[in-house]
Amino acid sequence: xxxxxxxxxxxxxxxxxxxxxxxxxxxxxxxxxxxxxxxxxxxxxxxxxxxxxxxxxxxxxxxxxxxxxxxxxxxxxxxxxxxxxxxxxxxxxxxxxxxxxxxxxxxxxxxxxxxxxxxxxxxxxxxxxxxxxxxxxxxxxxxxxxxxxxx
Amino acid sequence: xxxxxxxxxxxxxxxxxxxxxxxxxxxxxxxxxxxxxxxxxxxxxxxxxxxxxxxxxxxxxxxxxxxxxxxxxxxxxxxxxxxxxxxxxxxxxxxxxxxxxxxxxxxxxxxxxxxxxxxxxxxxxxxxxxxxxxxxxxxxxxxxxxxxxxxxxxxxxxxxxxxxxxxxxxxxxxxxxxxxxxxxxxxxxxxxxxxxxxxxxxxxxxxxxxxxxxxxxxxxxxxxxxxxxxxxxxxxxxxxxxxxxxxxxxxxxxxxxxxxxxxxxxxxxxxxxxxxxxxxxxxxxxxxxxxxxxxxxxxxxxxxxxxxxxxxxxxxxxxxxxxxxxxxxxxxxxxxxxxxxxxxxxxxxxxxxxxxxxxxxxxxxxxxxxxxxxxxxxxxxxxxxxxxxxxxxxxxxxxxxxxxxxxxxxxxxxxxxxxxxxxxxxxxxxxxxxxxxxxxxxxxxxxxxxxxxxxxxxxxxxxxxxxxxxxxxxxxxxxxxxxxxxxxxxxxxxxxxxxxxxxxxxxxxxxxxxxxxxxxxxxxxxxxxxxxxxxxx
Numbered sequence: 001x002x003x004x005x006x007x008x009x010x011x012x013x014x015x016x017x018x019x020x021x022x023x024x025x026x027x028x029x030x031x032x033x034x035x036x037x038x039x040x041x042x043x044x045x046x047x048x049x050x051x052x053x054x055x056x057x058x059x060x061x062x063x064x065x066x067x068x069x070x071x072x073x074x075x076x077x078x079x080x081x082x083x084x085x086x087x088x089x090x091x092x093x094x095x096x097x098x099x100x101x102x103x104x105x106x107x108x109x110x111x112x113x114x115x116x117x118x119x120x121x122x123x124x125x126x127x128x129x130x131x132x133x134x135x136x137x138x139x140x141x142x143x144x145x146x147x148x149x150x151x
Numbered sequence: 152x153x154x155x156x157x158x159x160x161x162x163x164x165x166x167x168x169x170x171x172x173x174x175x176x177x178x179x180x181x182x183x184x185x186x187x188x189x190x191x192x193x194x195x196x197x198x199x200x201x202x203x204x205x206x207x208x209x210x211x212x213x214x215x216x217x218x219x220x221x222x223x224x225x226x227x228x229x230x231x232x233x234x235x236x237x238x239x240x241x242x243x244x245x246x247x248x249x250x251x252x253x254x255x256x257x258x259x260x261x262x263x264x265x266x267x268x269x270x271x272x273x274x275x276x277x278x279x280x281x282x283x284x285x286x287x288x289x290x291x292x293x294x295x296x297x298x299x300x301x302x303x304x305x306x307x308x309x310x311x312x313x314x315x316x317x318x319x320x321x322x323x324x325x326x327x328x329x330x331x332x333x334x335x336x337x338x339x340x341x342x343x344x345x346x347x348x349x350x351x352x353x354x355x356x357x358x359x360x361x362x363x364x365x366x367x368x369x370x371x372x373x374x375x376x377x378x379x380x381x382x383x384x385x386x387x388x389x390x391x392x393x394x395x396x397x398x399x400x401x402x403x404x405x406x407x408x409x410x411x412x413x414x415x416x417x418x419x420x421x422x423x424x425x426x427x428x429x430x431x432x433x434x435x436x437x438x439x440x441x442x443x444x445x446x447x448x449x450x451x452x453x454x455x456x457x458x459x460x461x462x463x464x465x466x467x468x469x470x471x472x473x474x475x476x477x478x479x480x481x482x483x484x485x486x487x488x489x490x491x492x493x494x495x496x497x498x499x500x501x502x503x504x505x506x507x508x509x510x511x512x513x514x515x516x517x518x519x520x521x522x523x524x525x526x527x528x529x530x531x532x533x534x535x536x537x538x539x540x541x542x543x544x545x546x547x548x549x550x551x552x553x554x555x556x557x558x559x560x561x562x563x564x565x566x567x568x569x570x571x572x573x574x575x576x577x578x579x580x581x582x583x584x585x586x587x588x589x590x591x592x593x594x595x596x597x598x599x600x601x602x603x604x605x606x607x608x609x610x611x612x613x614x615x616x617x618x619x620x621x622x623x624x625x626x627x628x629x630x631x632x633x634x635x636x637x638x639x640x641x642x643x644x645x646x647x648x649x650x651x652x653x654x655x656x657x658x659x660x661x662x663x664x665x666x667x668x669x670x671x672x673x674x675x676x677x678x679x680x681x682x683x684x685x686x687x688x
Contacts, residue, residue: 014199016192016193017248020193020250024219
């Protein structure tokens with residue numbers, strides 16, 4: 001598995017300010033995502049499977065939209081429509097996410113992305129997964145990595 | 152208005168103190184940097200923007216515009232509050248930058264997101280009605296009369312008799328106090344009000360039955376945690392097993408076992424009553440009364456001891472494990488009776504299996520919880536009462552002689568012991584709705600301590616309240632509570648206490664406390680850790 005591109009971004013504020021000032025719907029994921037896509041030479045539409053840091057429902061939806069994996073305002077309806085389910089258009093957190101991974105602050109997300117690209121998953125394996133996105137949100141900072149199958 | 156949730160108290164950090172001092176004046180103040188002029192929220196030791204300035208607090212208008220809000224339906228706060236509460240984010244007038252996160256009165260017109268919020272009123276920590284660290288945007292009533300704040304931790308071990316003396320002071324200072332030692336509760340400590348509250352279950356409900364300890368670690372109790380008609384239905388089923396007639400059936404065995412156990416102790420010339428007798432005896436009688444095998448006492452005793460350690464201030468993990476083990480015991484017992492049915496007339500568990508309540512059998516979990524609760528309620532209390540009674544008798548030969556002169560005085564004396572050495576520091580209750588109770592402003596969701604021990608030494612009700620007055624005739628003590636939840640096992644407890652003292656005084660008439668012993672008592676529900684007695688052989 002190749003680390004094809006990474007991006008890191010932060011809002012210019014403290015954590016207290018992050019939760020009390022400015023547009024709280026905007027996360028640094030937009031910037032970290034753009035950098036990661038550019039360095040990896042892929043577009044959001046190329047992502048086969050995503051492992052997104054899911055510390056709460058709303059933060060997951062905001063990141064999906066900022067990473068351009070869903071249209072602005074459409075993250076929740078896309079999820080409800082099954083787009084992020086196994087077998088959906090963009091399988092998401094195929095290991096169950098933080099709730100199923102003892103909140104191991106994102107380590108499980110990386111492991112899962114690698115296993116998907118190595119086709120090691122006995123279940124929830126995304127067929128022909130070539131490009132995976134992993135990201136972590138830390139208020140006010142955000143990091144995105146694009147992993148690809150190394151050939 | 153809508154009650155705000157029963158939040159735990161904030162730590163009063165130096166950096167936030169000006170906020171609370173301003174609140175005391177009825178003002179809202181925020182800090183801003185002395186160098187760059189930016190508003191700093193939350194407060195920090197210094198400005199975080201330019202890192203150069205000190206923070207200067209300024210009063211702000213206290214009005215603002217709602218930016219967004221959310222309604223929380225499942226609280227993660229201690230107390231397991233069920234009512235939804237609303238948290239908003241507010242752009243404050245005159246403050247550029249930070250928004251204030253605050254509790255909102257649910258009756259505020261939240262749908263109008265551009266509507267102006269009403270004035271913000273805050274209350275400081277030492278004001279009991281406002282100890283919650285909220286900034287309520289609401290039409291709250293004017294500041295309420297103040298009552299003292301008490302920070303005493305009532306769960307820890309202290310020198311013997313410390314708690315009763317301390318509560319004398321708390322009660323005489325004020326009829327109501329607010330305790331902020333842990334999760335925040337009102338204290339009601341005078342006799343009339345404690346009794347009235349116990350008898351007002353429409354306001355003071357049993358969603359909580361103790362004001363002490365972490366509400367998240369309380370096992371569910373039946374029927375204690377029930378209210379109203381549902382509770383009464385359970386009591387109707389249980390009462391026949393604990394009325395005077397039922398107790399009389401167990402009395403001959405209780406007397407025989409008391410005599411045997413005291414006879415076994417006598418030759419040594421010494422014992423620790425709290426350890427060598429006072430737990431084993433009530434456990435056996437409990438088992439016998441319910442028709443359980445006496446030999447199970449050996450298995451149950453360590454579990455019961457471990458559970459009470461956890462229940463009264465110890466490790467909640469240990470308590471949860473022992474609760475599970477005790478429930479497993481009762482589950483086994485029920486299963487055994489499924490295979491080999493017994494007489495529901497003499498076997499309590501079979502009675503629970505065959506009795507219907509309002510036309511339905513008890514669910515299995517309820518049967519287990521009932522059996523477990525009754526054990527919990529009956530063992531530690533009886534053991535603790537014996538400790539105080541024997542410590543008194545060992546040090547007061549005059550009272551002992553008065554009883555020995557005529558053992559029929561015992562029932563009356565036991566009532567006086569129960570009053571004077573009330574184990575039950577408190578009964579907890581959960582306030583069902585906003586109300587004012589004799590000047591004390593209670594809000595729905597508040598936790599209240601009803602001070603049985605303190606009430607039982609209230610000079611407004613009892614003459615010479617801190618003395619053992621054997622000839623006391625009117626003794627309306629609250630050692631067994633009052634109202635619909637009055638102790639189910641009171642008759643059994645009284646009978647056990649009478650029998651033990653009577654058999655002891657007959658067999659070991661003269662005894663004393665071992666010398667040079669510092670007596671200690673457990674908090675939570677009082678108990679002497681050790682009652683070392685000596686007598687001549």
